[in-house]
Amino acid sequence: MSFQRRQLLQALSYVFGSSFILSPNEFAIAAQNPAQPASPAPPAKAAAKNESAATDMEKVVGIGGLFFRAHDPKALGQWYREHLGIGLAPTANGELVWQQEAGPTVFSPFPETTKYFGDPQKVWMVNFRVRDLDKMVAQLRTSGIEVKLYPADPTGRFAHLHDPEGNPIELWQPKVPDSKS
Numbered sequence: 054m055s056f057q058r059r060q061l062l063q064a065l066s067y068v069f070g071s072s073f074i075l076s077p078n079e080f081a082i083a084a085q086n087p088a089q090p091a092s093p094a095p096p097a098k099a100a101a102k103n104e105s106a107a108t109d110m111e112k113v114v115g116i117g118g119l120f121f122r123a124h125d126p127k128a129l130g131q132w133y134r135e136h137l138g139i140g141l142a143p144t145a146n147g148e149l150v151w152q153q154e155a156g157p158t159v160f161s162p163f164p165e166t167t168k169y170f171g172d173p174q175k176v177w178m179v180n181f182r183v184r185d186l187d188k189m190v191a192q193l194r195t196s197g198i199e200v201k202l203y204p205a206d207p208t209g210r211f212a213h214l215h216d217p218e219g220n221p222i223e224l225w226q227p228k229v230p231d232s233k234s
Contacts, residue, residue, distance in 0.1 A: 116158065118142075119179060124218055132217050136196055137181065156182050157227060170221045171213075178221040186210045186226035200224075 123129040133139045140151035159180065163169060170178045183189045190200045190212050203211045209228040215221055 115153075121177065121220070129216060129218055136193060136198060137222075154182070171215070172219060172221070175219065175221055178223055180223040180225050183224050183226050186212060186224060189224055 130141045134141060140149065143150060165176075166173075170176075186202075190202055193200050193214060198214055200212050200214045203213070205228075207228065208225075210226045212224040213221065214224070
């Protein structure tokens with residue numbers, strides 16, 4: 054397993070396994086520095102100042118869009134609509150924007166030398182959450198789209214494919230946390 058994948062999986066394990074144990078500040082630090090040992094608690098006065106600043110900070114609440122160049126935007130947009138069910142940006146009154154389901158989102162810059170995306174000329178990869186990876190993979194393969202399915206790991210199941218312009222896509226069926234406590 055590549056270093057980047059392990060790093061990503063480690064961050065996800067924090068999301069699924071540690072978010073209820075750590076405060077949001079401790080969680081953010083742990084996710085950014087998963088291999089770092091915890092630092093001693095700051096003095097009470099400094100800790101109170103840091104907590105106050107963190108709660109006052111305005112934060113983004115999600116990804117509002119994904120915009121990228123395409124050789125044939127109309128055809129590529131139709132491919133995403135037809136094969137992945139993603140609604141495109143509305144072009145007329147009454148059309149609705151694609152609505153995502155709530156769930157985990159991983160934001161992770163990779164080293165520019167990563168081989169995880171495939172073609173080194175591709176500088177991004179989008180990861181879409183799916184409810185049923187087997188059903189999605191079967192649907193794509195029925196349409197003649199090559200999909201590589203990976204073995205399950207602690208965070209869930211993954212598959213890779215490419216759109217008609219060679220952009221890498223990762224499908225992710227997150228592991229459902231055990232309801233047993």
